[in-house]
Amino acid sequence: MxxxxxxxxxxxxxxxxVPGVLGRVASFSFRRRWSVLALWIVAVVAAATASSLWGGSFSADYTVRGSDSRAATDLLKAHFPSQAGDTIDIAVRTAGPVTAQKAEVQQLLDGIRAVPHVAAVDDPFTSPGDVSQDGRTVLTHARLDVTNPVDMPKADAQRVIDLAVAASKGGTQVAVGGQSIDQAQQGAIGSEGIGLVAAALVLLLAFGSVVAAGLPILTAVLGLGVSASLVGVVAAITATPDWSTSLASMMGIGVGIDYVLLLVSRYRENLASGREPQEAVIATAETAGRSVLIAGTTVVISMLGLFGMGLSYMRGAALATIVAVLVVMLAAATAVPAMLGVVGRRVNSLRIPFTGRSRPGSTGLWVRWSRTVQRRPVVFAALGVAVLAVLALPLSTLRFGFPDSGNVPKDRQVRQEYDMAAAAFGKGANGPLLLAAELGTKGSTASLDRLTTALRSTEGVAAVTPATASPDGTTAVLTVVPTTGPQASATEDLVKRLRHSVVPTATRGTGDTVHVGGVTASAIDSTDDVSKRLPLLVAGVVGLSMLLLLVAFRSVVVAVKAAVMNLISIAAAYGVVSLVLQGGWAGKLVGIETATPLPAFIPVLMFAILFGLSMDYEVFLLSRMREWWVRTGDNSRAVSEGLAGTGRIITAAAAIMVAVFAAFVPAPDVILKVIGVGLASAILIDATVVRMLLVPAVMQLLGTRNWWIPASWDRRLPDPHIEGxxxxxxxxxxxxxxxxxxxxxxxxxxxxxx
Known part of the structure; x- marks a missing residue:
């Protein structure tokens, strides 16, 4: 032939x-499912053991290195230890002259002296300025042997509160204040538990199945079990504020459930297309798994930006949060495939009545919505911008500063003490300035007489105590009481006037070096320092995130558009926070009754968190759009299919995240309350106005230009194939x-x- x-x-x-790395890891976890899950249980136990053995105490230094207030604090710590420790403020008001009830007041103070960690209690009858002009109120202080309020046991602080309550009888009113008292009265609200319950309800509605809804919750619990324990280890490595635990838990639960929601949804799609469970797990890892990897990396990059702020407490909070996100990413790559291997095709079992049979993939509602937006992209883009602009309007009223006892509910001891002190001694009594002086002549404070005279004649000064020398005679301290409260702009002006003119003029030629410190001055310095560093954070985080998106999506336009829209949505969230902090109708909805300043570090923290989380939803949406663009080359179809395929997921994920963050709004601590309000509102804005309105409208308008990248960049940049x-x-x-x-x-x- x-x-x-x-x-x-x-x-x-x-x-x-041959599968990629994520596919191989998923395949291994699927085949060795029980071993992988056992290792996660061991990891939870190991993390708890490590925390008990090597965990450190929470601490936070909000002073600014190199600042005038920090220099004053260092001097006080070295030469006046009693002035440097934490204090409990004690206000006593009587119906008649307080001197007539001196014995009762002394009995109260003796009882407080006997409380553990109380090193000394000032005698208001011998200390100048501690008795009000009308003779009916005394204001004195208990000096603690701990410098950080969190080191004061709540039981001991509660004993002080009980003594004050017991002494309030007849015509006598007693109230105590200070951070340790505030912490003792705050209590716990179980925000993490509330967030998990709310997330479970959303997942049940989204999936309509107990099994499918349970997988994200189980993963979040596993991740939380590891990361929450590791926060203690982080505290042993670097200064970490006590609110880092709540922040890390908040982020871990939120992103963990979101990521697993995406994975389980894609797994159900793959099963519905006829794949075997193991094939479906590998396909899920090679598609949604890549999106999770990129999304988690953007969150980590955003949090790494906080390291550039040069603030020790911010580094600790960022590191704790990064650990939580990394643990979640590891769980998504290993524990989730193992759990899917256990449930297999039973992922849709135990359906919930009346929720309907949730169909994986695109749904008619989102297809219709996508086409509606695409038919009138200019109208919807303009509508989205208008909504964001209105929300951002209150931003102009935002006032920076540190909340104090005047911003807490009126039924709390610290608020009652604050009001009593302000009424009897003036608003400035709640924020005295401490002037620490390095004496040019050892043992003599005579050189400070001229300064004392100048201070008393300075506008905005209500009272000045005589200079007191340290035991070694090298340092002296003066207390200056402003006429205005610690949050008033006039107080900030006074601090700057003292530093720039009054103190330098009065001490010229004396050899004395005087620093203006105290809690109020430290807050002013912290606000100024953070405000100067914020542009560096924004530039660094935005730049790195744009680079990551450029590599992931092979598009210059997508990277720039994502950054711009995220910045706009964050500005809108700041506007909501500003509206709430005004203390009007919006503030009362969340328990903020008075106009409250915003600590400058909160917008910084919110920016890092929100930029990362906003990128999560951007990655979820755009990865599906790019998948269809690569397959069809049709931009309109890519936008339509991308939105239709992820609309339900993003909506459910956002609802979960909003629920998790909103669970912190009832927190008695103003900082946690504001963070909860800001993050919840930002996620709601981002997932609705931005992802469901602006992004598809703008991408429809831009057409094929969405996917443009210079050819030379396309050849040289690595390609993670985020589309799968x-x-x-x-x-x-x-x-x-x-x-x-x-x-x-x-x-x-x-x-x-x-």
Whole structure:
């Protein structure tokens, strides 16, 4: 038989594609499911053990290195230890002259002296300025042997409160204040538990199945079990504020449930397309798993930006949060495939009555919404911008500063003490300035007489105590009481006037060096310092995130658009926070009754968190759009299918995140309350106005320009294939359709991405 008449040879079989790293990890976890889950249980126990053995105490230094207030604090710590420790303020008001009830007051003070950690109690009858002008109120202080309020046991602080309550009888009113008292009265609200319950309800509605809804919750609990314990280890490594635990838990629960929601949704789609469970797990890892990896990395990058702020407490909070996010990412890559291996096809079991049979993938509602937006992109883009602009309007009224006892509810001891002191001694009594002086002549405070005289004649000064020398005679301290409260702009002006003119003029030629310190001055310095560093944070985080998106989506326009929209949505969230802090109708809804300043570090923290979380939803949405763009080359279809395929997921994920963050709004601590309000409102704005309105409208307007990238960049930049690997996650018939749509591209099942 001639060669020409020989029967044709059958085509050589296509090589079996090799999964990527995520696919191989998922496959291993699926096959060794019980071993992987056992290792996670061991990790929870190991983390708890490490925390008990090596965990440190929470601490936070809000002073600014190199500042005038920090220099004053250092001097006081070195030469006046009693002035440097934490204090409890004690206000006593009587119906008649307080001197007539001196014995009762002394009995109260003796009882407080006997409380553990109380090193000394000032005698108001011998200390100048501690008795009000009308003679009916005394204001004195208990000096503690701890410098950090969190080191004062709540039981001991409660004993002080009980003594004050017991002494309030007849015509006598007693109230105590200070951070340790405030912490003792705050209590716990179990925000993490509230967030998990709310998330469970949303997941049940989204999936309609107990099994499917339970997987994200179980993953979040596993991650929380590890990360919450590791926060204690972080505290042993670097200064970490006590609110870091709540922040890390908040982030871990939120992003953990969001990521697993995306994975489980894609797994259900893959099962519905006819795959076996193991194939479905690998396909999920090669598509949604890549999105989770990129999304988690953007959150980590955003939190790393806090390290550039140069604030020790911010580094601790950032590190605790990064640990929580990394643990969640590891759980998503290993524990979730193992759990899916356990449930297999039973992922849709135990359906919830009246929730309907939730269909994986695109739904008619989101298809119709996508087409509506695409038909009138200019109208919807303008509407989105208008909504964000209105929300951002209150931002102009935002006032920076540190909340104090005057901003807490009136039924709390610290608020009652604050009001009594303000009424009897003036508003400035709640924020005295401490002037620490390095004496030019050892043992003599005579050189400070001129300063004392100048201070008493300075506008805005209500009272000045005589200078008191330290035991070694090298340092002296003066207390200056302003006429205005610690949050007033006039007090800030007074501090600057003292530093720039009054103190330098009065001490010229004396050899004395005087620093203006105290809690109020420290707050002013902290606000100024953070405000100067904020542009560096914004530039660093935005720049790195844009670079990551450029690599992931192979598009300059997508990266720039994502950064701009995230900045706009964050500004709108700041506007909501500003409205709440005004203390009007909006503030009363969340328990803020008076106009309250915003600590400058909160917008910094919120920016880092929100930029990362906003990028999560951006990655979820755009990865699906890019998947369709790569498959079809049709931008309109990519926008439509991307929104239709992720609309339900993003809505559910946002609802979960809002619920988790909103659970912190009832917190008695103003800082946690404001963080909860800001993050919850930001996620709601981002997932609705931005992701569901602005992004599809703008991408429809830009058309194919969305996916432009210089050819030289495209060749040189690494490609993580965020859209997935078609040879794994597309059925044969869809690969054929893709090949027909894009005849110039390689779609054969050889391992090359489309």
């Amino acid at each position: 001639s060669a020409s008449s020989a029967p044709p040879r059958p085509p050589a079989p296509l090589p079996t594609p 690997r078609p040879e794994f996650h597309l059925p044969e018939e869809e690969l054929a359709l893709t090949a027909a749509a894009l005849p110039g591209q390689r779609t054969e099942r050889t391992g090359a991405a489309v």
